[in-house]
Amino acid sequence: xxxxxxxxxxxxxxxxxxxxxxxPQPTWCPGCGDFGVLKALKQAMPEVGRTPDETLLCTxxxxxxxxxxxxxxxxxxxxxxxxxxxxxxxKLANPGLEVVAAGGDGDGYGIGGNHFMHTARENHDMTYIxxxxxxxxxxxxxxxxxxxxxxxxxxxxxxxxxxxxxxxxLSLTSGASFIARTAAVNPNQAKDILIEAMxxxxxxxxxxxxxxxxxxxxxxxxxPYIDINDSEDYDFDPTNRAEAQEMMxxxxxxxxxxxxLTGVYYRDxxxxxxxQEKRQIGEMPETPLAERYFDEDYEWERTHDLFLxxxx
Amino acid sequence: MTDHELIWRIAGGSGDGIASTSTNFxxxxxxxxxxxxxxxxxxxxxxxxxxxxxxxxxxxxVKSRGDGYNFLLALGDxxxxxxxxNAYYGNEEAKPLYENLDELREGGVIVYDSGLLDxxxxxNFDERVEENDWHVYDIDLRSLAREKGRxxxxxxxxxxxxxxIADIDPEWIEELMRDAMPEKILEPNLEILEEAYELVQAxxxxxxxxxxxxxxxxxxxxxLVSGSDAIAYGSFDAGCRFIAGYPMTPWTEVFTIxxxxxxxxxxxxxxxxxxxxxxxxxxxxxHAGVKAMSGSSGxxxxxxxxxxxxxxxxxxxxxxxxxxxxxxxxxxxxxPEQGDLEHVLYTSQGDxxxxxxxxxxxxxxxxxxxxxxxxxxxxxxxxxxxxDQKLSGEYRNIPASxxxxxxDPSLGSTLTEEELVDAPHDSSGKYSRFQYDNADSxxxxxxxxIPGQKGGHFLATGNxxxxxxxxxxxxxxxxxxxxxxxxxxxxxxxxxxxxGNQAHAGPEDADYGIMTFGSMQGTVEEAVGRLNDAGHSVxxxxxxxxxxxxxxxxxxxxxxxxxxxxxxxxxxxxxRGLTQKELGKYGRxxxxxxxxxxxxxxxxxxxxxxxxxxxxGGELPGHETKFVPxxxx
Numbered sequence: 001x002x003x004x005x006x007x008x009x010x011x012x013x014x015x016x017x018x019x020x021x022x023x024p025q026p027t028w029c030p031g032c033g034d035f036g037v038l039k040a041l042k043q044a045m046p047e048v049g050r051t052p053d054e055t056l057l058c059t060x061x062x063x064x065x066x067x068x069x070x071x072x073x074x075x076x077x078x079x080x081x082x083x084x085x086x087x088x089x090x091k092l093a094n095p096g097l098e099v100v101a102a103g104g105d106g107d108g109y110g111i112g113g114n115h116f117m118h119t120a121r122e123n124h125d126m127t128y129i130x131x132x133x134x135x136x137x138x139x140x141x142x143x144x145x146x147x148x149x150x151x152x153x154x155x156x157x158x159x160x161x162x163x164x165x166x167x168x169x170l171s172l173t174s175g176a177s178f179i180a181r182t183a184a185v186n187p188n189q190a191k192d193i194l195i196e197a198m199x200x201x202x203x204x205x206x207x208x209x210x211x212x213x214x215x216x217x218x219x220x221x222x223x224p225y226i227d228i229n230d231s232e233d234y235d236f237d238p239t240n241r242a243e244a245q246e247m248m249x250x251x252x253x254x255x256x257x258x259x260x261l262t263g264v265y266y267r268d269x270x271x272x273x274x275x276q277e278k279r280q281i282g283e284m285p286e287t288p289l290a291e292r293y294f295d296e297d298y299e300w301e302r303t304h305d306l307f308l309x310x311x312x
Numbered sequence: 313m314t315d316h317e318l319i320w321r322i323a324g325g326s327g328d329g330i331a332s333t334s335t336n337f338x339x340x341x342x343x344x345x346x347x348x349x350x351x352x353x354x355x356x357x358x359x360x361x362x363x364x365x366x367x368x369x370x371x372x373x374v375k376s377r378g379d380g381y382n383f384l385l386a387l388g389d390x391x392x393x394x395x396x397x398n399a400y401y402g403n404e405e406a407k408p409l410y411e412n413l414d415e416l417r418e419g420g421v422i423v424y425d426s427g428l429l430d431x432x433x434x435x436n437f438d439e440r441v442e443e444n445d446w447h448v449y450d451i452d453l454r455s456l457a458r459e460k461g462r463x464x465x466x467x468x469x470x471x472x473x474x475x476x477i478a479d480i481d482p483e484w485i486e487e488l489m490r491d492a493m494p495e496k497i498l499e500p501n502l503e504i505l506e507e508a509y510e511l512v513q514a515x516x517x518x519x520x521x522x523x524x525x526x527x528x529x530x531x532x533x534x535x536l537v538s539g540s541d542a543i544a545y546g547s548f549d550a551g552c553r554f555i556a557g558y559p560m561t562p563w564t565e566v567f568t569i570x571x572x573x574x575x576x577x578x579x580x581x582x583x584x585x586x587x588x589x590x591x592x593x594x595x596x597x598x599h600a601g602v603k604a605m606s607g608s609s610g611x612x613x614x615x616x617x618x619x620x621x622x623x624x625x626x627x628x629x630x631x632x633x634x635x636x637x638x639x640x641x642x643x644x645x646x647x648p649e650q651g652d653l654e655h656v657l658y659t660s661q662g663d664x665x666x667x668x669x670x671x672x673x674x675x676x677x678x679x680x681x682x683x684x685x686x687x688x689x690x691x692x693x694x695x696x697x698x699x700d701q702k703l704s705g706e707y708r709n710i711p712a713s714x715x716x717x718x719x720d721p722s723l724g725s726t727l728t729e730e731e732l733v734d735a736p737h738d739s740s741g742k743y744s745r746f747q748y749d750n751a752d753s754x755x756x757x758x759x760x761x762i763p764g765q766k767g768g769h770f771l772a773t774g775n776x777x778x779x780x781x782x783x784x785x786x787x788x789x790x791x792x793x794x795x796x797x798x799x800x801x802x803x804x805x806x807x808x809x810x811x812g813n814q815a816h817a818g819p820e821d822a823d824y825g826i827m828t829f830g831s832m833q834g835t836v837e838e839a840v841g842r843l844n845d846a847g848h849s850v851x852x853x854x855x856x857x858x859x860x861x862x863x864x865x866x867x868x869x870x871x872x873x874x875x876x877x878x879x880x881x882x883x884x885x886x887x888r889g890l891t892q893k894e895l896g897k898y899g900r901x902x903x904x905x906x907x908x909x910x911x912x913x914x915x916x917x918x919x920x921x922x923x924x925x926x927x928x929g930g931e932l933p934g935h936e937t938k939f940v941p942x943x944x945x
Binding site for chain 2: 002003004005006007009020021052053054055056058066068069072073074075076077078079082084085086087088089090091092093094096097114115117118278282283284285289290292293294298300301302303304306307308
């Protein structure tokens with residue numbers, strides 16, 4: 001038995017394996033878009049071919065942060081905005097893991113914005129799902145970084161004077177190598193996009209539109225949506241950076257005008273992931289570092305081997 | 313002048329090569345058979361600004377920088393020429409000479425670079441020289457260096473002059489130069505060294521009553537190790553192969569040493585966007601089955617208080633370093649203080665627990681860093697090594713054999729896949745990772761699994777949780793989980809007592825005590841030696857375990873003395889406060905000697921402080937040190 005025998009195990013994987021047995025009733029409100037993410041993720045996993053034991057799902061705080069309470073895998077429910085740094089170190093320590101991070105728009109684009117920018121820049125091989133419902137849900141309805149300008153809430157009673165974050169454009173500028181937007185109202189597209197994202201070798205950012213029926217009263221806010229990859233009205237090449245950028249701008253403008261565009265916006269298969277880069281320049285071992293701790297035959301270097309000759 | 317020790321101070325501007333020159337010279341003295349101790353003083357500037365390093369070299373082991381010094385090599389600050397009159401930084405060219413006169417001992421030696429410095433600009437210089445019986449060597453080191461090589465090589469010229477005056481065989485220096493220098497600069501440096509050496513012999517009276525250094529031979533091979541080196545070595549030998557950080561003085565030293573060496577052995581180093589990320593990365597790597605660490609200095613550590621709590625609640629092993637410098641806020645970035653003790657002990661929300669070590673010197677730093685990893689991984693609790701700018705940059709000689717230890721790659725309380733098979737799972741196959749009624753873990757530890765292990769998946773969380781990791785606000789579960797986590801301290805305390813991290817010195821039956829922690833220990837020990845030589849009856853306790861606190865050992869010490877002076881480098885007596893809080897008594901026995909001007913205590917200040925305050929009941933002069941009397945329980 002190897003140290004991490006779950007990794008690379010080939011067998012039929014049943015979607016039900018990702019449903020906890022001792023599952024508490026989800027704390028999400030009826031009609032919440034978060035159910036759509038959970039469903040899409042559970043459907044995508046077997047098709048990606050990963051088992052709960054080889055998957056690490058890192059979440060932040062908020063309604064989205066409870067995702068891994070209802071999803072059976074190795075999980076790390078971290079703290080507000082910090083899912084990315086935890087996730088990317090786990091991936092560096094053991095590149096064999098399927099690493100997925102998830103958080104809300106406040107978590108991901110607000111408090112964790114700095115980590116988002118840098119994780120994208122470094123192009124870590126992982127998938128990042130941002131539950132974007134344009135509101136702080138669990139703290140009861142405050143304006144979030146993606147709330148539209150003029151959005152009124154208890155903390156912004158005069159209506160927000162801020163333009164919303166443009167997550168897709170920000171992601172592209174920061175360096176993500178796969179960028180998509182999908183919506184909980186279309187679980188089929190969502191599933192396909194998550195599969196693509198997980199199979200992508202690099203930082204895959206999925207802006208996941210999730211309606212909030214409680215704090216954003218219009219639970220149908222993301223309907224009807226248009227899949228730009230299927231639509232005849234939109235013709236662009238997602239591997240072309242300039243065209244992708246233009247499409248993102250259009251999408252982000254239109255969202256606030258009531259037209260929901262979704263799909264895969266950008267895909268760069270050429271750019272090596274951060275782990276590959278690090279291995280290439282000799283900053284990371286070829287084999288997973290974590291395995292060494294379970295290898296009884298490994299000869300551990302000592303201070304005596306490495307440092308002391310420089311100091312005699 | 314004493315024959316027993318040389319305390320050599322090399323002063324100049326930042327960027328003049330003071331640090332590298334002094335390290336090499338310290339090595340040479342060590343190789344010649346002496347015990348060495350260095351002390352570093354530098355400004356928060358890249359180029360220019362007065363900086364010095366002291367090397368104390370003696371036949372006997374040395375524990376502190378000593379009081380003052382007896383040999384000044386003043387190079388002149390080559391970056392200090394300021395064309396603006398009355399500019400904020402002023403004309404500092406002569407600072408390396410006149411700023412250093414106050415602490416130069418009577419009968420000491422001054423070598424100054426007459427190519428850069430003019431003594432006529434220094435007030436009362438000649439009178440002071442005469443008064444103090446100083447021996448002055450004005451040598452144009454600058455021109456000498458320029459002639460043979462480049463101006464910056466005047467530090468080599470200064471070392472050559474030092475060797476000639478102090479009777480040090482320049483061969484020791486040459487040997488080091490050959491080891492360390494590339495061919496291109498080696499030749500001119502060797503020439504400069506020789507020329508300077510011969511110049512002194514030719515032009516100055518060789519029999520002048522100057523400083524001489526004895527030579528000897530060490531019983532075994534020695535290595536020169538700084539506090540930062542020792543912490544890095546300790547981490548390395550503890551099996552740490554992942555470090556994440558953000559640069560901040562003085563923690564950067566450990567970060568740099570690890571980053572330069574980890575890739576060579578397949579380890580990983582990550583410089584990241586901020587300190588929150590840094591600590592979170594260490595948690596992620598540790599969660600994934602690698603021994604990992606992060607660290608910072610005061611301001612950066614403040615950002616880490618959030619992930620620190622996460623590590624504790626999720627029971628992810630984590631080692632953090634805190635290299636304290638003077639605060640609050642950015643404070644004095646390059647000056648030592650022990651003002652972050654309470655910050656490290658109490659930061660992060662809730663009844664949050666961590667293990668905190670405050671090593672006293674490089675040897676302890678190595679030892680306790682290893683212990684920090686051992687405890688963190690055995691007990692799944694964050695452990696922190698707090699040290700300061702003084703310890704981080706001071707070098708001492710340590711026998712090379714001290715580091716000849718077995719590495720410790722154990723992940724502590726972590727299961728293998730074979731062990732996981734028999735471990736408790738719930739009905740859906742989830743591993744019950746946080747068992748609180750686990751009979752096999754009397755110390756409150758519940759073993760973990762690692763992502764990728766078959767049959768081990770569980771949920772780690774910063775929320776209160778059930779045994780499988782599910783979030784829970786159930787009151788019974790809460791109490792059980794809290795009790796289990798707090799119970800860890802019992803086992804940890806017992807283990808640490810066995811290791812004996814606390815240091816004792818002085819006669820056991822002494823009437824008085826002096827207590828200290830961290831980097832002040834060596835200085836206090838030297839002061840205690842002198843106090844006993846002077847007829848006082850004093851002993852020392854140097855505490856290293858800050859949390860959990862060694863209550864029994866400290867209580868026994870305080871029971872045995874009439875009064876105890878607590879010496880620490882901060883303004884609010886934090887260590888004394890900790891002692892009173894933990895023991896709940898002895899308040900009437902504890903008074904404080906404090907210093908917080910950016911410079912560490914010297915032994916004489918502690919001797920004076922003790923004699924004036926405790927023995928005579930008088931008041932301390934000046935504002936260098938401060939006495940705070942006992943305040944009751």
